[in-house]
Amino acid sequence: MTDLDPDEFRRLGHAVVDWIAGYRAGLGDLPVRPEVEPGWVRAQLPAALPEEPGGLEALLGEVDRVVVPASTHWQHPGFFGYFPANASLHSLLGDMLSGGLGVQGMLWSTSPAATEVEQVLLDGFADALGLDPAFTFAGGGGGSIQDSASSAALVALLAALHRGSPDWRESGVDGTERVYVTAETHSSLAKAVRVAGLGAKALRVVDPAPGSLAMSPTALAAAMKADIAAGLRPVLVCPTVGTTGTGAIDPVREVATVAREHGTWVHVDAAWAGVAAVCPEFRWVVDGTELVDSFCTDAHKWLLTAFDASLLWVRDADALPGALSITPEYLRNAASESGAVVDYRDWQVPLGRRFRALKLWAVVQGLGLRGLREHVRGHVALAADLTEWVREDPAFELAAPPSLALVCLRVVTGRGADADDSATRTVLERVNASGTALLTHTVVDGRYVIRVAIGSVATGPEHVGALWAQLRSAAEDVEGGNRCA
Amino acid sequence: MTDLDPDEFRRLGHAVVDWIAGYRAGLGDLPVRPEVEPGWVRAQLPAALPEEPGGLEALLGEVDRVVVPASTHWQHPGFFGYFPANASLHSLLGDMLSGGLGVQGMLWSTSPAATEVEQVLLDGFADALGLDPAFTFAGGGGGSIQDSASSAALVALLAALHRGSPDWRESGVDGTERVYVTAETHSSLAKAVRVAGLGAKALRVVDPAPGSLAMSPTALAAAMKADIAAGLRPVLVCPTVGTTGTGAIDPVREVATVAREHGTWVHVDAAWAGVAAVCPEFRWVVDGTELVDSFCTDAHKWLLTAFDASLLWVRDADALPGALSITPEYLRNAASESGAVVDYRDWQVPLGRRFRALKLWAVVQGLGLRGLREHVRGHVALAADLTEWVREDPAFELAAPPSLALVCLRVVTGRGADADDSATRTVLERVNASGTALLTHTVVDGRYVIRVAIGSVATGPEHVGALWAQLRSAAEDVEGGNRCA
Structure with missing residues (x-):
């Protein structure tokens, strides 16, 4: 047998847990930002892979010698950069279990538990955040764990393209699609527009309301109207709740009201701020989302769950499978064909997927x-x-x-x-x-x-x-x- | 402090390690496939999230009661389905360290070690698999860890679109692009073509050689020639080394020779079989790859590394950043602007990324x-x-x-x-x-x-x-x- 004997894993696993405990306990004493030049890490390590086994202790030695001094310590109490990337020790326990199980959750049939635990948790968080029940599986919609808000924005855009044109899957985009953002919208929207083949020309940067950084519904209405008059097709509007630059809040209710007049998909990017809705006093961050098509917030930023765990809800459970499903023979199975199950591979670009719900479960359980x-x-x-x-x-x-x-x-x-x-x-x-x-x-x-x-x-x-x-x-x-x- | 005290994590972490050791030791006695009906898991769990903490022991109890009986056990010795998804205990040790560090490797500056350890390992594996040195960073190319071969195929296609048309980033696709596969090519290629906005019409299914399931270079040459004559633009050819259905091997050298006549990007999908090149006697699986633009093989299938760890090499280190980079102000930093570092966010769709190289390192170290x-x-x-x-x-x-x-x-x-x-x-x-x-x-x-x-x-x-x-x-x-x- 190639792998570690389970008893040996027990011994080494305890050593790794102890290393992590020691690292986290001593984190406050480390410089948050490393003092290394480009190339320093590469120069420290042998270029060739080892021919013979070297043992875990040697690996931990290298982590101490090379990795720790060359890492930006995101879990450091003095980390105030970007947005936080909470990797709580609670979530690590769940992530370890996920690795231990080592299941592939691409189809319901390839691991029913991975699929249904995710469904239960996403329904539960929809309720805990005060989202419209239409976003739950019971309500005809549903949630999934994506790797990142970037990927969530991309699949929302693909669902919007599919809804906007039944011919999209066969013929692709036609150059008339338009996507509405602001100058403060996260760059992942521009990236999604590029990936989806629309080109930067499809991106309409809507003016802010005067004296504000938030999207102006009036300017949005005018831009959409002008585009439609010019023969263009609005496919997606993306209001942000908590922009990356300054935390600005686009007026979701007003924006969605404008977009719905044209049947345009509304995707709310609340990657950082959305989780605040778990507190009743901050529930205003989801105001107006009962009018939108999809809503994303990251459990891996401020909700204590180690990356990757971006929560994406859609109002129509068929929207993502409609846009993304392709079924070759080797993935056919009775459960999928019964229509009674969710196959999460159809909610994302990658086929494979980890049992990510376990780390989220460990957080809320803990x-x-x-x-x-x-x-x-x-x-x-x-x-x-x-x-x-x-x-x-x-x-x-x-x-x-x-x-x-x-x-x-x-x-x-x-x-x-x-x-x-x-x-x-x-x-x-x-x-x-x-x-x-x-x-x-x-x-x-x-x-x-x-x-x-x-x-x-x-x-x-x-x-x-x-x-x-x-x-x-x-x-x-x-x-x-x-x-x- | 919200999080677990490090000493408490030590105790609970040991318990989780012990649970995993016990699960793996007893795996052979479990049924590989669960005997549950759709909805069984959901019916077992409370719909509402807990208001109060419940403790790890209770979570482990639920995992035993609900998750294990409803899981397909991919690490079971009797698992012969799909392709394997090796999640070796060696790799788990590395993945635990990654979670413990909790760094974001999106930019070199957000964790130099996460970036450079990945570079060193991908250069090392290029050598260990016998890839052309042009695929290493020293050779002007480079490797990265993607979440899956699906995502690798997508970004290779985006790089090909960018190379094929300097106007693609601004104007998007134009409907003339064509992508060449066989009927046995993995469905992720069709998915990538759809995601990139080309539509199914862009997919050319090339005939196999007579009496074989492998792509016919003659048929490829004829299809490309006919398309070009019709004003269409071949952008990518994807030979597979080890198809999902039967393990068929497309003739990479001959296919690449045909494609290069037209300057078309060649992406080799060797998701399952490519890692076999680590053995000299199976090195033939990379034959001809010195003629291609990108090569992908999954360490998370047969190379002992827990999902996700798809290894993607490109011959031109600028190809993926050229296609994918978008830099808002909040991501600007001196190291990136110096041009002396790799920012792996520009090699993939998501912005965030885990320190995935650690689990691969733990495997080769172990x-x-x-x-x-x-x-x-x-x-x-x-x-x-x-x-x-x-x-x-x-x-x-x-x-x-x-x-x-x-x-x-x-x-x-x-x-x-x-x-x-x-x-x-x-x-x-x-x-x-x-x-x-x-x-x-x-x-x-x-x-x-x-x-x-x-x-x-x-x-x-x-x-x-x-x-x-x-x-x-x-x-x-x-x-x-x-x-x-």
Whole structure:
């Protein structure tokens, strides 16, 4: 037998678990961002694969020597970059079980449990987030776990193309399709449009409402009307709830109302913010979604579930299989032909799929909905504290309205509003160079902006407090430098 | 803190490791295929998510009570269906580390180690499989880990579309594109063609060589010539090394020679069979690939690495980023702009990505190349035994030439060659109903065929011997039934 003996796996598995426990316990002492140059990792490792077995201990040694010092530590309590990618230890337990079972959930018949546990959980989360019951399997729709919001957007677009043209599967796209987004929409929508063969020309960037970053329903209506008059076909409108740059919220209800007049598919990208609906006080993030065709939010960002676990619901359970199903002989089986089961391969591009529902199950089992709410609430409260500190400090200003647990800020210098962005850039670079926190940036109205995305599973008040002290100190140094210059 | 305390994770993680060890040790005693009806799992579980935490022990109890009895056990030694989906315990150790680190490898800068370890391993495997050095990063190409061969085929097609038309990113597809496959090509190619907006009309099913299931280079040349004369544009040719139905091998060298005359992208789908090239005696599976543009083989099928780990190499390291890259402000960083790093997000559709290289590393570290060769060789030898038994037994016939570790067979009845396929169907159903083995089928030349795909990580001579005894016994029963009828 090639594989490890189960008893040997027991011993080595315990060692790996202990390594992970030690890594997570010591994470706060590591620099968030590695100090390595391109090529350093490659230079550390032998080019040729080993001819003989080397043992797990040697592998753990290499992970300590090469991988840890060259990793950006996304689970670090000082990680405030991008959006969080919660890989809670709860979810790891479920993911380990998934690996242990090693089943393929492509068809119901290739693992009924993998399929139906996913259905139960997605129905359960639809209810927990306050989504329209039409998004549950009982309601005629249904949910699935996608690898990412990017893939979710792509399959939603494919379903929209299929619904928009019964001839699409045979003839492909015809060049008249149009997709409506804003300048703040995630780049995955532009990527989906490209992948689907529509070309960038199909992307209509709708103007925001005046003084806002959110899509203007009026501008959307005008753009759709003009396109239709020109013989073009609106196929998808994508409002975002919580844009990546600043957390802006497009008005889903109004946008959907406009889109529905033309029978256009509405896909809501709530990748980061949607999970906040687990708290009744943030349920407004799903407002208007009873009017849309698909809704996506990532359990792997802020809902404690290790990547990949993007939750996608559609109002019509036949929409994705209609667009994506192709059945060769070797996949035919009685259960599929009975029509009584869901074959999740038809809800996604890849054929194979892991039992991803187990890690989501482990999270909700380990914490309960109550624990999920505390997690989200805690970070929103910390963001509110930070917002307050920024408002009260003349050295800083908010660069966009705070949104849930995302705060966008800029430095205000004695010379004015940091006209060339240099003070804001320098402050970000100083904080990142410290190794105790990681921030990333965006650009709003042409201005460089620091994003503080609070949401790492380990982040508590002390870490946000320490970050604020660092920001102030860096801003003082920059201002002092300016004064001396 | 919301998450498990590391010490608590240590305790629970050990329990999960022990559960997995017990599951794998007892796997041979479980029925391979579950005896559940659609809806059984859903009916077992509460519809609502728990409000309060429930603990890991309760989750393991549910897994034992509901998941295990309703799972098809892909790691079972009697699993001979589809293709194997090796999730070796070695690979699990690496996957656990990946979850523990919880990094996002979308950009080099978001985790240099995740990127560069993948580069080192893919270069190393290119060498171990005997691929042209042009497929390594040192040679100007490079490899990446995709989620599946389906996604690999899709991104190869997108790269081909981009290379074929500099205007594709802006204008999309134009309806003149053509893609060349055979009737035996995996359905993922048809799916990729659909996803990319080409429509089924773009798919040219090239005839096989007479008396074979493999693509005829002559027929390919004629089809391409006719299409070009009609103003159409060949964009991709996909020869398969080891088709899903029967393991047929398209003549890559001859096919590529034809395609190159027209500058058409050649993508080799060797999802199952390609890894056999790790053995010098099977290196012929990569013959001719020095003439192609991309090559894909799945480490998660027969190379011991838990799903998902599809290895895709391209000859031109700029091909996938050229087709797929879109850079919004919030992803800009100095390392990417230096051009000195690989950002793997540009090699795939999803933005996020796990540190998948760790599970592949754990496999090669745990077994060495020597162990990988023994694994593959052992299964090929078992298939040779089975082939011999089939040849010598008048109750069976080979339904296609055996290919590596895949044997396709049919029942021969006293009444002749099982004219209506009923005996062959019945034998498959009886074996599957026994619970000790799982077989799946295909259709060859309109005839129902039993596929025996040997390759589960736990399958040894005793399991193939037992399967053969079962097949013979079932065939005798069927023949006896026919005689009495």
